[in-house]
Structures are given as C-alpha cells and as structure tokens.
Amino acid sequence: MKNQDIKILLVDDEPDILEILSYNLSSEGYQVFTAKNGAEGVDKATKKQPHLIILDVMMPEMDGIEACEIIRRTKGLEDTLIAFLTARSEDYSQVAGFDAGADDYITKPIKPKVLLSKVKALLRRLRSEQDAPEDILKVGKLVINREQYKVINNGEELILPRKEFELLALLASKPDKVFKREVILDKVWGQEVVVGGRTIDVHIRKLREKIGENHFKTVKGVGYKYVQ
C-alpha cells in the first residue's frame, strides 16, 4: 500500500499542533484529515475510515481516552490504529490509554523525525498484524506452530508436508492419548475421503524418521499415540 492510499486522522484542540502534524504527514504523502475535538474526531473517524488516528489525550469536552473507547467499540473501526498524543509527564494517562485500546504513544513536544518513524512503525504493523493469538503447541522438545506451519524439534526447524504436519499436530495435541485410526482419518483426511489401509502407517513412518522413532507408539487394533 502506498502512502497516498493511507488515511490519517488528527484530533487535537490546538490548531498549532494540528498544523505541524498535518504538514509533516502530508509532505510524506499521507492523506490527512483533522478534527478539533473528541466528538468531531469520532464523527470523522466513522466517515473517513482512517488507517491511523492520532488523538490528543487532553481535550475539552470529550477527551482522547473517551474518544478512543468509543472508536474501539465502533463497527469497522475495531482494528484502526490509535496513537495518543501526550505530555511526557502525564504518566497516568499512558496506563489508562493503553487500557482504552491505544496502540502507541507520541509524546510532546513533537519531534517530526520521531513522529514519522512512529507512524511508519505503526503502519508496518497494520500490514503484518494478525490479532489472533498465536497458535503454538509445545510438547517437550517439540514446538508446533500452527500459524506458521512450522515445527521445531530439539531446536531444529523442520518443514513438514501438510498431511504429515496435520497428523503430527493432531497426535501431539494430546500427548499419550491414543487416537483411533478412524479418528485420525476423520480429522486429517476428512470423513468423505477414502484411502487405503496403509496410508496412515506410511505417514507415521515418515514422522518417525523425522521426529524420532520412539515418540510414536502403536497400539495394535486401535491406533497411535505421541509420547514424549
């Protein structure tokens, strides 16, 4: 995404601050909108759907924290980035602000360089961020990262093919539990798919080769289990 496509909303009651920020951000190519108080800020946020909102904490009538809370509860704006503008001394507001859902702080007096680097950092996050808590499974020396489709065994990073990964993830999700062959087929292959009688075995074989022979126990007539 280019800077020209990025919308930033500034909310502050001091026209000087608005002007300084606006100038600096505009000259980097960002689309800049402004609002003079919290209420107007909320209104413009809804209408313009900005990517980033820079909110002064101290404002008459509706302060930044209150505005932030409203924005966070507004549909379509839950994931909008919000940075607070605050005087360095106002320590209390930092805490309260993070609680309200702030993503970062910009302290006054504003240094253009710092401002721009913070904005860039925040927008970088916008691109990469997935808010879902990471899906990590750890069993002994084995770490399975479902999000990254990656396995670390004894500190060694492995990339497994999908079926092997899913089979491993299933078995390791409950160490020691025996998973019946039918359950494995259901969870890894899906209930409609029909595969031969040796298919699971072959995949187990590959996992034993890669992760270690002794981690996969066979329970004859039932299925397999993962043990540490």
Place this chain on the structure above:
Amino acid sequence: MKNQDIKILLVDDEPDILEILSYNLSSEGYQVFTAKNGAEGVDKATKKQPHLIILDVMMPEMDGIEACEIIRRTKGLEDTLIAFLTARSEDYSQVAGFDAGADDYITKPIKPKVLLSKVKALLRRLRSEQDAPEDILKVGKLVINREQYKVINNGEELILPRKEFELLALLASKPDKVFKREVILDKVWGQEVVVGGRTIDVHIRKLREKIGENHFKTVKGVGYKYVQ
C-alpha cells in the same frame, strides 16, 4: 481457581513496561509481582511460586533465556508457565527461547487486549492440565487408563492387547459384580461374532497371568468377576 488466586511475576528492566503490564493484569484481579532483572526474577520466582512468569528476553546481566533455563531447573518451578516478551523481529530468539522451555511469546509493542487474551489462554492451559476429567478407572492397585490404552498394576505399566484390555476394563468397571459369559461376549466381542466355548477362558487365563491369579473369580455356570 479465581483470578485472585493466580500469581503472575513480571520481569523486565524497563519500569514503563512493568507499569503497563502490572496495571493491566492487576485490574483483571491477578496478583502481580515484579522484578527488575533476571537475577531478581529467579529469586522472586522461588519465593512467590507464581503460576505464570512473563520474562523480557533482552535484559542486561542475566537475560530472559538464561533466567528461563534456571527457573526450569528449579525444584517446584518445573511446571510454571513462562512467556517471553520479545520484539517481533527477533525471530532467532523464538527458537532459542522455546528450546529453553518457554510456553509462549508476547511480542512488543504490547497491546493490552492481546496480552490479556494470551494470559488467559496460558492460564486456561494450567487449569485444564489440572482438572481435566480423564478417562481413568482406579480399582485398588489397578489403574486403567482408557484414553491411553494403558494399565498400571502395582506401579508396573502393562500394555495389553485389545481384547484383554477390554475384558479387563469391563470386569474392573464394577468390581465384585459377576458378568455372565453372554454379557462378556456381547460387550467385548459384539453380538454378531461367534466364538468357541473356551475363548473367554483363555483370555481370563492371560489376565490372571499378568494382573494376578486371585483377582479373577470364576462363578461356575454363570461367568467371572474382578475382585480386589
């Protein structure tokens, strides 16, 4: 377990971070302790026995990974949950950290929502490990784990073939109750299967060999029962 009963230790050299984390966790009701460096962290961990430790990776003197390794080797803290605080980019440390025994990662900059959901997820693990109702049957010195298809008799672990396991599980499910031969056939073999007249006897014989002669009483003309 209520939040008031849960102890969380924060270890970071930056007072700001400690304050933000502390504020957010306290307001959820958790008991929060803090330490300013790795050494102090290890010390407080030993004294306070927290349920969860949030450790900054980058700290002067003793870093988080070193502290983690020490904690993992400390008696009584082997099962404490440990989460690392790390900058998103430091990918290498993820590998090293998991190797050192970390349970999860929290990336900076810290979003209170993400932090709290991660903490909740981790603590959910703590709870489910403790009070998950496992499929375990205990009869005297005999422990039958249906989920793991495993039997422990007098502390000795046995792996029984399926038919023997199921026969034992059936009889032990109601100690002293006599199971008629027809009932045993029905439950263990299934109603369609036809087997010879000595089949059950042979399996009982094998169980007597493995579990102990005197636990299996014959009731002539009726069936068998398991007694302690």
Place this chain on the structure above:
DNA sequence: GTAAAAGTTACCAAAAGGTTAACACCTTTT
C-alpha cells in the same frame, strides 16, 4: 462317581502393522 464346566497348553491362521518402491499428480525451476 459322574457329567458339566472351566483350566491349561500348544499351535496356527488371520489380522495388523512395517517397509519399500513405484505411481500419478502437482508445483517449481531451468
């Protein structure tokens, strides 16, 4: 004492799983 029921043992066939190689089918690289 006798017949029915259960115990015992050894043996065997079937079942289950292990192993390997080959194959179609993709995807990526050249």
Place this chain on the structure above:
DNA sequence: AAAAGGTGTTAACCTTTTGGTAACTTTTAC
C-alpha cells in the same frame, strides 16, 4: 516446454502380534 522435485497414495511384500481353537486335564456340583 521440459526437467526436476515434492507430495500423497497405493501395491506388494514382510514381520510381528493377536485371537482363537483343538485337545487334553482338572475342578466342581450334584
């Protein structure tokens, strides 16, 4: 476009485990 490589599956063959039976002995109940 061809070559190379990866993936998922199957077929064929091998090994081990298992479940069951036959044949015989012992115990129990009447």
